[in-house]
Amino acid sequence: MKVVEIFKSIQGEGFNFGKEVVFLRLGKCNLKCPWCDTDWNKYKKIELENIIYEIEKENCKSVIITGGEPTMQDLKPLCKKLKEKGFWIGIETNGTNDVGYEFIDYIATSPKFFYKDLVKLNLKKANEIRIVVDNDDVEEYVKFCKKIENEIEADRFFLSPVEESETANFLNLETLAKVRQQLNEREEKEWQVSIQLHKLMKVK
Known part of the structure; x- marks a missing residue:
């Protein structure tokens, strides 16, 4: 598999905020978001057995498969092996590809307003949706979020600001607040705020 890195940290976003996990960051992506903080083209090809070995070394039974865009690779053999060893498995995806729900415990998807x-989104069901707010167009963001609600069945909904790496400041917070307020004036879905805890803690 094409692997960028394997490391243990905390989940800094969404419902699993604060959970200790091993991140398996896979290479390649089918999008090029301008604020992406991952160099997903710098990867090594690693055999499945070696990936499992590196994950087990971290002494943590929770794994999040992320990227890049992890659904660009065949995840079933990896997830099957991890499940056999008793791992909880989460995945983070942009929603452009469907996810094989077998062996996956938690799906977090982040459809991109930029695109x-x-x-087209081909993911139809997820545990959570996270939308990154990266500009100040409140009206367009509200429309986008409502559209995503109708396209992907989910249990939880989050809005996230962009973090500017040079200053470590979170951007578009006022826009995010206005979008959240308008969305939550309805009684349909509750949108919450998710700020990257790991960035505040200065950990990977």
Whole structure:
């Protein structure tokens, strides 16, 4: 598999905020978001057995498969092996590809506003949706979030600000607050705020 890195940290976003996990960051992506903090083209090809070995070395029974875009690779053999060894498995995906639900315990998807008119979402169901707010167009973001609600069945909904790496400041917070307020004026879904805890703690 194409692997960027394997490391233990905490989940800094979404419902599993604060959970200790091993991150398996896979290479390649089918999108190029301008604020992406991962160099997903710098990867090594690693055999499945060696990936499992590196994960087990971290002494943690929770794994989150992320990227890049992990669904660009065949995840079933990996997930099957991890499940046989008693791992909880989460995945983070942009939603452009469907996820094989077998062996996956938790799906977090982050459809990209930046590509709202350019790509089709093929994921139909997830445990949580996270939308990154990266500009100040409140009206367009509200429309986008409502559209995603109708396209992907989910249990939880989050809005996240972009973190500016040079200053470590979170951007678009005022826009995020206005979008959340308008969305939550309805009684349909509750949108919450998710700020990257690991960035505040200065950990990977």
